[in-house]
Amino acid sequence: MNVIKRYSTLYLMMLPILLYFIIFTYYPLLRGLIMSFQQFRLIGDTPFIGLDNYLKVLRDPFFYDVLKNTLQIGGGILIVGFVAPIVMALLLNEIAQRKFKKIIQMVIYLPHLFSWVVIGGIWIFMLSPDGGVVNEILLALGNDRPIHFLSSEAYAKWVMIFSASWKEMGYICILFLASIVSINPSLFEAARIDGANRWQLVRRITLPALYSTMKVVLLLNMMSILRMFDQIFIMRNPAIAKYVDVIMVYTYEKGIMEFNMGVATAASFIVIGMTFILTLLTRIVIRYDN
């Protein structure tokens, strides 16, 4: 009792925070789990129906489409959105003029700051077949007819991958630059005296020094694959929905638009399970590496 009294102010301070997590994270998690085993009705009772909702999801061919899309688009972003910032950071590091470097950093960081509504809207506009900047440039370069980037199966996924990588490139690039800057300069000096050329410096000193940041970035990107929502929800349209809809969009459509909440929660628990496994795997790989 004495202990509780001594720390009572601290516990009291913690109370609102715990309440928030209980009401808006733990309870919804539990509620969702229960809902996924129930037949959802707005009014009246909601009987338990065992695994029916899960089976419905697993028997829905569209679920496999969105699963495939999630892995393809997410995988694309994982690769392009990982390699591009590293290349960018290495190239930027080769620039001698500090002012120029600063300006580039400032500019490439901008898209990260803006919402997907803004970025998605701008890209839809830029890629538009009538008068969009990209198509105007392509026409000027000799393309004979405008490309319908956002209504064709061939381009839709790539547009998603590249716009996402474009948006986050500057931000991740700056993370890498920060760790390049923290490399001990005497390492470069010593290597130069030994006659190493620029490529060898990058290959032998800079890249290995980026290793731990690479792991962090990979982990962060990995976690965000399965929760992708805003970008796709904003940039999709009926013509390409089949090729770009991801799992979270599926959940939203099923739960909020069709009011099929049992099925929707079942789908999201499949995702939570996959996230859990993915996180565990990544952690094991990274630990193992250490």
Place this chain on the structure above:
Amino acid sequence: MHKSISSKIFDVVNIVFLLLIVVSMIIPFLNVAALSFSSNLASMSSSIILWPKEFSIEGYKTVWDRLDLWLPFLNSSIVTVVGTVMHVLLSATAAYVLIQPGLPGKRFLVSSILLTMMVPHEAIMIPLYIVNKDLGLINSLYALIISGVVSGFSILLLRNFFQQVPYEMSESAKIDGAGELRIFLTMYLPLAKAGLATVTLFEFVSRWNQFMAALLFINDQSKYTLQLALKALIIDTDSTSSNFLMTTNVRMAGVVIALIPLLLIYPYVQKYFVKGIMVGANKE
């Protein structure tokens, strides 16, 4: 230092390449800004515009007064300011509690907070919708303020900053009779200014850009936030829309208005963002 020819060639190619990247980043925004300041008619012509054509602020007038963008702007401002202040205060409070040595149950508290970071909000959107509905928060700005009013990430980040404050200071203050709340408010908060600034900026940006929560909890147009209104304005309508008000300059003016608050805080963001994310990431 002597440079070989191939090295010089590389420098030139490198600069050209980086300039191209920068141009690819600037052109979209320049295009949007130029269109927003063009006249209704000029903005509809299909040519690349990087400088206002027939300069006019018609677009801004229309989107602000006739399409009432001021209302979602106001809603977003309320949610962002109130939400950010509460988020920073609550996260700091939790961080302060979690640095107390010998607090019984601390391990449990820390791990239950860490666990919340594993559950993405997106994955529980349906039950979250139900919970907000049960609490009568649908179509209320409170729902948006409460959503993410404290987060594991901010708590851990601030805890790192608080841990740098020497504990002896608060110990001697306690001997002098100061209570926990007073130590927290008058010693820790002022000493962790950099941490508070980082969290404030992070939160300001993500609140201003908050989309999914608004999409889930708000249907009533009078409660729309800027992001919802913008989606309706620039994505759900296109240039073939029958609404005569929706010329391109009007839609682009909407985009520019949404960017202004972010551009205003951008210089500060640059200063703190990297620091913040590295601290947060290393902690995970």
